[in-house]
Amino acid sequence: MSYLTLEDVSYCYPDGFKAIENISMKFDLGESVAIIGQNGAGKTTTVKLMNGLIKPTAGNVTVDGWNTKEFTTAQLSKKVGYVYQNPDDQIFHNKVYSEIEFGPKKIGLSKNRIKENILSAAELTGIEPYLDEHPYDLPYSLRKFITIASVIAMNPKLIILDEPTAGQDGNSLKRLSHIIHSLTRQGKTVITITHDMEFVAENFNRVIVMANKRKIADSNKREIFWNLDVLEAGKVKQPHLSQLSRKLNLQDKIIHIDEMILSLKK
Numbered sequence: 001m002s003y004l005t006l007e008d009v010s011y012c013y014p015d016g017f018k019a020i021e022n023i024s025m026k027f028d029l030g031e032s033v034a035i036i037g038q039n040g041a042g043k044t045t046t047v048k049l050m051n052g053l054i055k056p057t058a059g060n061v062t063v064d065g066w067n068t069k070e071f072t073t074a075q076l077s078k079k080v081g082y083v084y085q086n087p088d089d090q091i092f093h094n095k096v097y098s099e100i101e102f103g104p105k106k107i108g109l110s111k112n113r114i115k116e117n118i119l120s121a122a123e124l125t126g127i128e129p130y131l132d133e134h135p136y137d138l139p140y141s142l143r144k145f146i147t148i149a150s151v152i153a154m155n156p157k158l159i160i161l162d163e164p165t166a167g168q169d170g171n172s173l174k175r176l177s178h179i180i181h182s183l184t185r186q187g188k189t190v191i192t193i194t195h196d197m198e199f200v201a202e203n204f205n206r207v208i209v210m211a212n213k214r215k216i217a218d219s220n221k222r223e224i225f226w227n228l229d230v231l232e233a234g235k236v237k238q239p240h241l242s243q244l245s246r247k248l249n250l251q252d253k254i255i256h257i258d259e260m261i262l263s264l265k266k
């Protein structure tokens with residue numbers, strides 16, 4: 001059985017707007033998955049269903065055998081952690097340390113474990129020097145890493161990052177790659193929503209494309225980035241290298257620079 005399953009899930013917001021329709025997907029542990037698609041496609045709605053922040057209005061979401069309708073978000077957050085699209089929707093403490101401490105405390109970890117988890121999450125996310133600062137004295141990029149650390153410190157097996165690449169510079173993107181690879185090496189699953197196709201090509205194996213409330217494709221990244229019909233339907237761009245290799249009439253389905261070098265040498 002998969003760790004997380006969405007079975008024919010639809011969701012209507014309280015104002016009656018139907019944001020997603022008949023979505024099914026499964027995730028096993030140790031996977032790295034990107035969810036892509038244009039603004040308003042339903043990506044954030046889909047991932048909020050995964051940790052019970054919202055419950056399906058049709059269909060079922062199951063986490064490690066638990067139907068999310070029967071559990072609170074606090075109970076589910078031990079298993080699935082969600083890092084908000086906008087860090088300011090998540091941060092509410094006046095010290096970075098207290099912000100990261102909140103989740104592990106709430107799920108009842110021991111004092112020693114909480115301290116250990118905070119320090120290792122802060123080290124992984126590069127925010128160790130700022131633990132005594134007020135989060136709102138720090139720039140957006142660091143606030144995003146604080147929210148990532150807060151979720152990692154709860155040690156869930158599945159972690160969802162909602163647009164972690166937005167507003168990040170080159171060094172922060174490298175830090176994000178490091179975080180994602182380190183988590184998947186530990187056997188965790190990382191699901192990331194992003195509009196940065198280069199970041200997807202470099203960091204994920206599986207890619208899910210969403211458009212108009214639905215999942216329109218779910219496959220390995222090479223299949224997705226060379227399926228031009230799917231990219232057009234999802235209104236997403238092919239990575240620059242793949243576009244260039246098409247212009248150069250290279251025969252291989254290139255997504256990485258080393259593949260392009262090999263192909264050019266042929």
Ligand SMILES: Nc1ncnc2c1ncn2[C@@H]1O[C@H](COP(=O)(O)OP(=O)(O)OP(=O)(O)O)[C@@H](O)[C@H]1O
Pocket residue numbers: 013014015017018019037038039040041042043044045046085
């Ligand atoms: N609280 C809400 N009430 C009503 N409609 C909402 C609410 N939140 C989102 N929506 C609508 O649901 C649709 C899907 O929104 P969602 O945030 O899931 O999209 P998204 O794919 O994450 O987009 P983006 O790339 O802009 O973050 C949009 O049309 C949005 O306006």
Ligand SMILES: [Mg+2]
Pocket residue numbers: 043044045085162
């Ligand atoms: Mg979104």
